[in-house]
Every structure is written in structure tokens, then in C-alpha cells.
Amino acid sequence: MKSVVQVTDAIKNIKDLEDFQLAQKATLTGIIMAIIKAEPTDSLVSPVRTMAVDALSYLSKLKPFYSTEESIQLAAKVERGLLPAVVQGRGLTGTPLWASSRITRPVLRLRNEPLSGVTVNSSPFQVMSDPILHQKKLLKRAVLMLEKGAEQEDEVLRVLSLRALGNMALGAPRKVRQYRKLLLEKCLSSLRGPSVSTSVTSEGLEVLAKVLVELREGDLGSAFNAISEQCRAFFDNESKLLRLKAFILFGKLAQVVRISKKHFFKQEVKKAWVPLMLHCQDPCSDAAQACVATLFQCVHFWGWRALESSADHSDATAPKEMAGFQMTLCSILTQKKPAVLYNFLLETMTYVKSNLSRIRIAACNLAGIIMKQMSAHYLKKLDFPALRNSLQELQLDSDPGVWRAALETLNILDTCSQQRLLASPEGIA
Template identity: 25%
Template sequence: MKTTLWDFPAASLHLKVILALEQWSKLEISFSSKEICSLLSDCCRAILPLPSAAEQLGKIRNAEQAVLQLQSLHMATKALGRLMAVLLKTKPSPVDFVDIAEVLCFWLSSGNPWVCKRALQVCAQLLEDCRDGVAFQTRGAYLPFGALAGLLGPLTCEPTSSSRQLAAACLSSLLHIQAKATNRLLQTDDPASLCEGLSAHSDASQQLQTSIHIAEMVCKNVPKEQAADFMNAIQEPFRRARGSRVRAAGNWMLTFLETWGKDIGPDVRGILSTLHTCTESMQEPSFMYFVHHAVLILARHHERLTMNVILEKFVPMDRNTLELWRTLGRDSIGIGVLKRLARKLRRVGDDSSQPSSSSGRLHAHQPSAESLAVTRAISEMVSVQSKEGVQSLLPSLLPGLLLQLSKALGEEMLFAPLSPWRGHAEDQRQEGNVCRPFCKTLMSVLSKCTEKSWLTPFWRQKMSALLESPRTYAEGMCLLTSVLLRAQLISRELIEIFSQWLRYPSANLQLTAMAFFAELMKEPPLEKRNVLKTLRVLAEKAHHRSSTIRQLAARALGNAASSVPVEVRKHGRQVVRVLQQSLADTACPEVVAESMLALAELVRVLQVVNLGSAFEDIARSTKMFFESEEEYLRYSALRLYSVLASSASTKGLFFAREVAETWVSLFLHLRDPDLAVASMCKITFRLCVPFMGLRRPREIISLCKRLGAQELQDALCTYLARYAPPKLERLRSVARRGCLENGQRLHPSTFEILAFQGPSSTEDAQVWRRQTRPSVAVAPCGQ
């Protein structure tokens, strides 16, 4: 009989063979399930792919014969369905619904409409016989309801009306069989009653709405333990189909997940894997909407598991995956997912509780794939979030991103000095920087949180460049904190997190926290008790092994002296002592310079009476840096010395002795090659004039205010020649030797400018008087 199927491709012969097989199947002959399924597959291959009705009418000239041939073919498909039903009813037969479903699956998924229609005819006959047959006992047997529903559902939107109605009839029979198997009454409407909405007279929109209505009926009856079967069956239209069938499959999938999404926790991972498979082979990218919305439904009920599977499965981050994260971000669960991502990012990078080396350093490394995926997901979700939502999550987002940055930069950042010039760090951005994804996301977060005036493209680019390099990371962190302060985004939670980092074993995180507090101390939104506690920690960090942390500690203490002087006074002497010790850190000139700038603020706040003997020690230490090669050291020393001079009223005798040693150096540096140093030197020299023991010092002070550096030097030399020849001779002697009396060599650019020989006549003295006389009238004392 099988040979007849292949040798005589006439529908009438096929019908006779299948009818014979139907009778034969009633005999109690022992065949295996595999053999029966092979027979049914042969029957399907012989009948279902036969030419369509139009082709048969075109080939057969006799119209009456053609019609008979079509009728015979139709009867053959129905007979094949009855054969399957008979095999299910026959007691000795090992075949069951799962085997039959596997045979029909390929043909029901066919892209050829007439093949799919014939498979539906077979299936409709099979399910009708099973529904009405009293001999077929389904109770206690496994019914692949989920797989069949997923297979038949999308076919309710087939191009031909007869196929759509056949699919609805199959689903109607399937519901009745399910009710019979569970010994319950059918609790929904019958899909067969909606066949009118699938007819040729209905438009596409009505057909789609009818299909969705049928989906609502059927999905309520899908056993939740067959959720994975349903999703595996319905993925086929996504992978291979186009047009209306894909749209119908999407609607059925969403309807099913809306119905059972909360109750299918054990199957979530498998369902998401199925959806990921669909994204890899989908022929209609425009229908990715259904996949994204399906993931969203699962995320609403199983947020943590869904997020973890997406990060694990949906990689690399292609266009579809990025849109998936944006879809999650637009939903009401977006804030919750974003918060969970932020916590995950901190966990991925927070291995700092156990130092990676005996010294507690974090070594530079390539970021993990997971940290990069989480960061990119955060960036996409932030882009569609509201300003208020991102601001509320800033205490969670910012630490995680900074943790990843510091981890990627490694230990080089611990010994990269800051620029003492405050904000003059160079752009050291490099191509292919491993920190760029974290910086880019960080800038996205800040752009969302702050007003444009606080974070212009220029500052955003500069900040990103600073943070990406270990040599400028600390400066970038200070700039970041400054922006947060201006935008009023420093919260108590954020301060608490960075306070904890000050005590972390990871020196990298300590540095990040120190940079934060160094800038925060300019305007600390802290309570009095917390300020004192923080000051103690900052003072401790002045002895840290990292030179950058020591420098930040000095900067933080100096800023604190300016912003919270009352609190600083309570520990003033201890802080001064710490900074004095830092002046001996000659191996790190940046630390020395920062310490002198901080001491300048402390001396101004504490005043001489509260410094005790520290005033003399600071003055003696400071003058040793006037001739340093580094211009920032000269500037910092002059800045500190100017504050000492302005505060030395009660230390007049001591400071006069000091100025007697330092005035030559100050005089020469009036024309320092660095403009900032020369400008500071002029201020310092003017403040030191009252301690030089000169006649008419007010006139010299007035000249300092009125003349430029060269003119001032010339005028002073003229004055010394007239009123203090020994001082002029000392000046010449120092210039000739190139060093001071204590043996300290002058800065190379200072003594070379001395070419003045002093006034040699009364006429020169008169010139001096003419230069000084107007200053008394124009520039009153103290102006």
C-alpha cells in the first residue's frame, strides 16, 4: 500500500489506500510507535504537497474530471485525519497525541498556503473525531494542549478564509478535548462561534481582532506547566514566517504571557531563551516589538530573573538588545530595573573588601563582559528616563560607575600628582580607552540630572577626558564633585557612601572618596558633628602611602579652613601639625605645594595667637621654597608667606628678622618668569615692606601697587642707593654670587636680570622723589 502511494499519484487511489489503512488499523497488530509515525509521515508526504486546485484545473482539460479529482483529494485529507484518530482509539496502538503533533507540525508550519490548508483539514478531522468519539479516553493521558495551541493560533490569520476557519475549528475541538480531559465544563466561549469574523467578507483589522479574541479564550485553558511547549511552538512563525502570520503569533504570545506571566516562574529562563532564538533568526525585524513586549511582561512579574537572563543571553549589545533596554526603561518598572542594574554594577566591581594585593591596591585590568553589558544597559535606560527618576537614583548609579572606573585605571592613579594650579590638567585622552564606556554612561547620567548651564558640552568633554586617564582621574573627580555641588545633587546617601569608601581596603576607592571630599569641603552640606568626624579622617589620610591621597588630604583641609572655620579651629593645632609634617615630603613637591596652600588658609583662620611656636616653624620652612625649580612650589610658598606677613603684627621682631633674610629673594622674584609667581611675589613683597626697616615704607607700598615689576625694581634700587646703600650692596653681592647668604642658590632666571648700578648723582635722587610724590596723593595708605 505504501508503494501504491508513491507509484500512483492520483488522489482517488490515495483515498482508497488510506481507507484501507483505516480498516487495517482496527486490527490488533503489534507495531511500534516509530513504525506507525513513519507510516503517517509517508501518507502526509504523498497527499499534502500535491498541486493546488488552480494547478490541477489547469492541467486537467476535462472540468468534470478535475472537480472529481479535487473532491477525492479533499476526502483523502479527511480520511487521513480519521486514520490518525483511529490509531489513537485502538487500544494496542502505542501512538499518542504527541506523536501525531510531531507528524503534523512540519506541514502546519508550511509557507505554502494549500499545503497548510490540507494539513489543517487533516488536523480538524483528527480533533473532531477525538472530541466526539466515545471510545477515545483522554482522562489521565497527556494532551499537548500548549504545543498545539501555539501551532494553530497564528494560523487564524492565514491568507485564505478557509484556512483561518479551519484553524478556529481545530482550536474549538481542542478546547472541548481539554475540558473532557480535565472533567470540567468549557468555561469560555467557543472559538467556532467566531468563524464569521475570519471569513472572506471581513477586513484584515477585523480578522486580527477576532484572532486576538480567540487567543484570549484559548490561553486561559493552556496548563501553566505547558508554557514552555506553547512558546517553543509559537516561535516557528517568528523564525520562518512573514506578514500576518508573524503578527498573529506575536499577539497570541503576548496574550498568553499576560494571562500566565505571573505563574510561570520556573519556565521564565527557557521562555527568554526561546525569545532570544527568535531575535537571531527573525526574517521580519519590524516585529521585534512583540519580542520586546514579551520580555517586558516577564520583567514585570520576574524582574530579577529576567534582567539576569537578558544580560546573559542577549549579547553582544546589538541594535535590538539596546532597544529592548529602552523598552524596559519606558515602562513603569523602569526605575526598579535601573536600580537593580546599579546594584549589580556595584557587586560586579566591588571585590575591594578583599584587597587584590598585600598593599591593598587594585591592579588595572580589562573590564569584564558583564560590567560592560550592565553599563551599556544603564546608559540606554537612562536615555529614556525622566530627570527626576535619574536624580533619585544618582546615589546608586554614581558609585557603581566610579567603582568600575577606579578598578579599570589600576594603581597608577595612586601616584599621579594633581596639578597644584587647580584645573590646569592636560587632556590625556587615548583611543581605545577601556574606561570610555563607563565615562560615557556617567556623562549620560549627569546630562540627565543637571541643567545644561551646569554641564555644557565643553565641560562634559573635559570631565570625561580627565576621568579616563589615571594621571588626571583625581582632577576629574574634583571637577565632577564641583558640578554636583552647583547642581545641588549632593545627597546624604551619596555622602554616606563616599564616607564608607574612606575606610575601604581599596586605595583606589579611598582616592575617589578623597577627591570627592576635597571639593565638597568648599561648601560642605554636612552637620557639625559629621564635619569634625570627616576632618579627623582627612588628617589621617595625610600620612597615606599614596602621594595623590596625601595631596588631596592637604587640599581638603585647606578648603575646610575656608568654609567651616569654626569647626577647624577646634582641631586647628593638630591639623597645622599634620600639614607641617607634609612640608618635609620633598619627594613629592605637589604634596608640599598643596600643604603650603592649605597652611595659608589655616593661618588666616587661626591667627598667630592660636598657632604658638608653629608660626616660627612655618615661616622658616616656607622661605626654603622661594628658589625652587617648580613654579607651583614658588607660588605656594609666596602665597603662604604673604599670609604670614599679614598676620605677623604680634610677631613683629621675629618676622623682621625673617624678612631681613628673605627680602632679596622677594625682590628678585618680582620679575619671575612665571606670571602667576611674579604677581604673587609683588603682593608678598608689599606686605613684607613694613618689616624691612626702611624710611617712608608707605611710599614703597604705594609704588608696589602702582608700578610694574621692572619699574618697581628700578625705583627700589634707586631708593636703596639713596637711603639704604648697605642693602643695595647686599643685593649686588647676592647677584654676583648667584646664591643667598645661607648658601641657597637663586633661581637661574632671577639674578640674571640685575644690571642696575645705583644712582650716581643728585639728579637720580630727584627722579626717585618725583616717582614717589604722586603716590601719596593718588594711593592712600592701606588701599
């Protein structure tokens, strides 16, 4: 083991790792794996195991590189060997499992996986997706350990504990209902507070999406409301990853709704509708596609068949297709819910100040569509000078697409202003 440590230290001191080739890499990898396998499993973070996994993670950076499949297989072998220690929840000298980032970080490096990566089956905590825990009646002990891990300040361990809890949906899906209170509580706590990191929040959103698949409306109780409200709060987040996860989760929530939460979720859909329509043009293509899918999963909550049949949402991320759907929606709202359409315009105009240029463009386009469809009664309520000022400010935008969209909407606004004057007694006179 001493020679392995010396090699690891030498690797760490190499400045250009990717340009260095180690001829005996395969042999050294085999030796390290044998060392890891020989370690007793009653301690998760033994000094030897920690050094060996660390050495393996640094070795992966040298040529000839491990293939993606080889890296995953190596990490999986390490993780399987850690299963007994994870279940016992012990680390070095009885240190609890959640204090063991010394072993989890190297395994993540071996997988070449960022902390906020989308992949869910990573780290030693992948074992929660293994049915063996349920078969050997070890699940309860593992869950209690991970519950404490999800409460820790260490970001890596909190993320991995949440991820492992979510993997219960893979390894023991029938047990999700039994532990739903714990799962929902830990996930919701990861979405709250300014001090919670993006990685932790992202994991919480993803775990909720997995857990919801195994639950029914009645299983959620008051957590349903909290999930929906917290989820909507991330629609406009600066992190594209959080936006993506939030759109996916909202869509999963829509699928859970039955009778008791239908009225509540209808109101949530109404509150979410403008950001959902705008983020169908999200600059992150994955977030845009997830948003489109969620938008059309929620269409039926309006209760209008004409709206449901109006869109071919396979290409709804394209501006023309989305514009067609928006025109149909606004036409229906003008007839059935004109006050809602008016409020949609006011909300849409707040997005012309978005940090994302694609969203500013989408907001201008949607505002123009709404103005065209708005009834004369509600046109009179508009503050035309304020709207004009907001759109004129966009003429100075650094993105040509923004000022072109703003100019087009300004022309629509001027046309609407003239129609308002003609419709007024003063205009007729």
C-alpha cells in the same frame, strides 16, 4: 550595569577619543547617574559605584563634550552622594576612607582637574566645605578620618585629605582654631622631606594660606616660625606652582604678625628680601604678581616711611618701576644699614647662576643698582676679580638679555673699581 561596563571598555579601546562622537551620550550619562544615586551610601567604594564613576569619567572624553559647567555639576552630584560614606569613613568591606583612590581618581578625571590644580573644591573630599558636617555634629569624625588620610603614602589621597582639611575654613571657619594643632601639623609635614611630591607640598602650602586667615598670631605658637622658614625654602624652587604658593603664604603670614612675632618676622623679611625682589621678575606671571603683592605687604617691617611711600606697586612687575623702588631702597640702606646692603650684593650675585634666565637678568640689574649706591667703605671690601669673573661668564649665556644685563653691570663694576682706586692712598699717590 553590565552594559555600561561594556560601553566603558569600548571607550577605553578607542585610540582617538576626541574624534569619536557618541549620539546617545546624554542618555547614557543619565543612566549612569541613576546607578550612582541608587547605590547604598554605607560604602564609599562599592564595586558598582566605582565602575559607574569610572564610566562617567571616560564618557566625558567623547563628543559632544560636556561643558566645564556640566562637568563640575556632574562631579558635584557624585560628591554630594558620597557625603554619608565619607563621614562614616568606610569603603569596600570596611576599607578605610584613605584607601579609596579607586573612587577619587575618576572624579578628578571627570572634573578634568590635574592633581596639582589650583582649584580647592574638588574630589569627594569637597564635602568638608559643606556646613552640614558641622550642623550634624559629624565634623570631628570626618577630621579624624582625614587626619589619617593625610598620613598615607598614596599621593592622591594625601593631597585630597589635605585639601579637605583646608576646606574646613569654608564649611566651619569657627572650628579652625579648635583643630589648629592638627591642621598645622599635617600641613607642615607635607612641606618636609625629599620624598614629598610637588602635589602634596603644593596642597600643604595652599591649605596653610587658607587656615591662616582664620587664625591669630597667638594661635600659631612655634608653628609660626616653622611656617615662615619652610615657606622661604620654596621661593627659588624649580616648580613655578610651589613658588607661587610660597609667595602667597608668606604674604598671609605677614598679615598675621602682631607684637610677639614682630621681631622674628622682621629678620625673616630681611632673609627673604633679595629673592622677593628678584622674583618680582619671575618668568611665571602669576608667581611674579604674587611676589610683588607679598613684597609690598612686607615693606612696613623695615620701619621706613620713605620706603613705604616710594613705590606705586600696581605696575611693580615692570622692570623700570621695580628698578625705581630698588634704587630708593638701596639709597636708604646706604645711609641706615650699609652692612645689610653689602650682604644683599653678595647674595644677589649667587643668583647669576639661577636656572631661570629672567632671574639671572634681574640679579645682574639689582647688583648694578646696589654697586652704584654702595659706600666707599664697603666698595673696598668687595672681591672685584671674583665679581668680574662671574659677570664675564654670563657673556656666554644663551639668552641675549642675560649677557646684555651682565655687560651693563660689568661697566658699573669697572666704574666702582676706579672710584675705589682713586679713594685709596695708593690711588691718590
